[in-house]
Amino acid sequence: MRTQSKYIFLALLSIAISFGGCKKSFLNQEPESGLTDANFWKTESDLKQGVVGAYSSLRGMGTFSYWVFGEMRSDNTTFQYNAPQRGQENRELVDQLLVSATNTLIQDYWRDCYVAISRCNDVLNNVGRIDMPDASKTQATGEVKFLRAFHYFNLVRQFGGVPLRLEAIKSPTQAPSKGRASVDEVYNQIITDLTDAANALPEAGSYPASEKGRVSKGAANALLGEVYMTQKKFGDALIALRKVTGYSLLSAYKDIFLTTNKNNAESIFEIQYYSTAGTNLSSNFMYQFAPFNSGTAVTNDPGTNLNFNSGWNTPTTDLIAAYEPGDLRKDVSLAEGFNSGSGFVAVPYVKKYNQGFVQPGQTNVNFPVIRYADVMLMIAECLNEQGFVPDGEAFGLLNQVRRRAGLAAKSFGNPIPTLSIGSQTEFRTAMDQERKVELAFENHRWYDLVRTGTAIPVLTAHGQREIAKNPSQFPAGSYQPTQNKLLLPIPQREVTLDNLPQNPQ
DSSP, X not given: OHHHHHHHHHHHHHHSOOEEOOOSOGGGOOEEOSOOGGGOSOSHHHXXXXXXHHHHHHHHHHTTHHHHHHTTTSSSEEEOOOTTOOTTHHHHHHHTXXXXXXXXXXXXXHHHHHHHHHHHHHXXXXXXXXXXXXXXXXXXXXXXXXXXXXXXXXXXXXXXXXXXXXXXXXXXXXXXXXXXOOHHHHHXXXXXXXXXXHHHSOOGGGSOGGXXXXXOHHHXXXXXXXXXXXXXXXXXXXXXXXXXXXXXXXXXXXXXXXGGXXXXXXXXXXXXXXXXXXXXXXXXXXXXXXXXXOTTTTTOOTTOOOTTSOOEEEEOHHHXXXXXXXXXXXXXXXXXXXXXXXXXXXXXXXXXXXXXXXBTTBBOOOEEEEEHHHHHHHHHHHHHHTOOOTXXXXXXXXXXXXXXXXXXXXXXXXXXXXXXXXXHHHHHHHHHHHHHHHTTTSSOHHHHHHXXXXXXXXXXXXXXXXXXXXXXXSOTTTTOOXXXXXXXXXXXXXXXXXXXXXXXX
């Protein structure tokens, strides 16, 4: 009975999808709840609300799980140890590579991904029922296929093979999965979805102002390129990435993250947040990333009690040291401390998302997922992996990103050693460095380390430096990466109730 009750709950959770009902614009639509197949999926408006419901899943995950598993697990960020408050040890264990199958954060992450996938499946399963123009159906299909691929890409990189759910759950008997698909099967589905999405979606510039932020052909091709790179298929990745056109670097790095400059010429895909009275669409990164002992010195928000909700995603000494002298990105991205009433406190924090607040505890800051700088660096990496060419196109792309940051160009045989790249291996090192600082706090670092095969040595050295600062605050076994630990354990609840085999730990 316990298992059957669990399946009934999952089925009802999947069916009780939230849909956007506000008519102002795509950016500020808030979902309505309590709608089912019996009284929905009749009009074009219903379909649009269903698509917005699929997008809305990104908001909650963007404010927490994406950065916990994509950034804090890496050498870029850690946490501010809070001795009197030990209620968030699950987060600390993720950072320390000590996470277990019973960690509630893993269960929440798994659940949220599959709820989001279910919303996409609902749209795909019902779009054919609605009498509306084919062009609108095609676009809606492309949008949710991109979103489904995005969630499966995160799942397969974090857990390995996972259940492939491609149909909406309509009854308790459909709730049990068919088991874990292989990694290749998951990637094949992701590639199919992204290829379909790229063929179905319009260019980003085709959307009216009120629809900015929807996924586009460029977003689908950019994500497809990253998928191929993760599989070491650099030729296929290059084909996809070269189709990402119509974007450009902004002249100033700081302008990318301004709330007045959302979905700008460099933005390919970002999670949309909107703060206004009476909605639940705002972001809160600024508060979570502030030092817990900073009061209002970092946020300048006198109406919010920060206490123990802060001190997360803290920049590491490794990352701070990675910035070259004169790099304009450093001051935009982080601060090495804050000024309190008693002087300077040397606790670093993420500054990139400190763009002010709209209401106490609520900000209007979007979270970048794919930027054109990322695509440029991925193209450069693909070119280098296909063969090192001294001062070729890969150098040009790398140096465009560097020049915007106020840094000198790197070249083959440069007489200045720090600016010289003389081989394919040295170019890889330069690429690792550039992506680390250019994309800091944007949830790329963990995936880059695993994708390039450098995670174990990098995280081992990083962990040794972290432990040396204060050995007594770290549990035994902290920061001891192994090949098995590069995958998260399958949540124990899923292992037990859905009969899924566990990842070796």
